[in-house]
Amino acid sequence: MKKLMLGVAAGAMTMMASSAMAEECGTVTMAEMNWASAGAIAHIDKIILENGYGCKVDLVTGDTMPTFTSMNEKGQPDIAPELWINAVREPLDKSVAAGDLIIGGEILNEGGVEGFWVPTELAEKHNLKTVEDALKHPELFPGAEDDSKGAWFTCPTGWNCRITTGNLFRAFNAEEKGFALVDPGSAAGLDGSIARAFERGQGWLGYYWAPTSILGKYDMTLLDMGAPHDAEHWNSCTVIEDCPSPKPNAWVKSEVFTVVTDDFAKKAGVAMDYVKGRSWDNRTAGKVLAWMSDNQATNEDGAYFFLENFEDVWSQWVTPEVAEKVKKAL
Secondary structure (H helix, E strand, O other): OHHHHHHHHHHHHHHHHHHHHHHHHOEEEEEEEOOHHHHHHHHHHHHHHHHHHOOEEEEEEEOHHHHHHHHHHHOOOOEEEEEEHHHHHHHHHHHHHHOOEEEOOOOEOOOEEEEEEEEHHHHHHHOOOEHHHHHOOHHHOOOOOOOOOEEEEOOOOOOHHHHHHHHHHHHOOOOOOOEEEEOOOOHHHHHHHHHHHHHHOOOOOEEEEEOOHHHHHOOEEEOEOOOOOOHHHHHHHHOOOOOOOOOOOOOOOEOEEEEEEHHHHHHOOHHHHHHHHOOEOHHHHHHHHHHHHHOOOOHHHHHHHHHHHOHHHHHHHOOHHHHHHHHHHO
């Protein structure tokens, strides 16, 4: 009887603690953005916050500008787990200064990255570290209509990166160095050109960005542009169609943070520590995205795949006690 009573008392204390935590955190609204990495992290957060911290998480459809505007003007949703803040820098800074919004953790700790990539194996074999290094070897990059030229893949028509890539192609005098600019025709064509290169063991040079499923599936190296980001030249030339005198210019890293409302920060308790502290690198995110793409998986599927296969990553985001709760829930 004594053991039974002790067991009942212990169970009651656990329920009271869980109830208190849930009451403290309460119901949380979170934006599930309409791109894969943000959708996956939203479901990862939902699973961890609900099972590890006792929150009740409601996901709402989101996108960068509508979500930010709603948080800024209406205080909802409570959390934007992956906000590319370069797009909203000025109004976000004002809201943070006013105390209405709070910037949490840098969810993509390498930021969103754009630039020109080559297969890592090729880069290591031929010591290709910069764009200029690659331009010395047009023979390594087949795919142009003219077999005597190296292929430099650009973006499909309608994408902004088509303009920047075209200008940078001219800035590096790539045509004079034996290269031709290759239009892949579509997003699928761009992805397909990378896949074919890897299947055939060939080189590939062109524009891409991370984190993405393609770069999660294929090991690529980002080439150094050999020049810093020049914002003035970028805005006056690099992004302007047929700029007459482009010069080498690096993409600025896109800063990607979690943003929360002040109301959430006040009520969240220790859950706020989680939101401020978790992050993943582009390679890890890319692996999850690649699995999702290969398996036609949902964002929720991707979240469970990550939690089940990358415990070494997410267990660093939480206390051992919370990690144990999440593992039991899985």
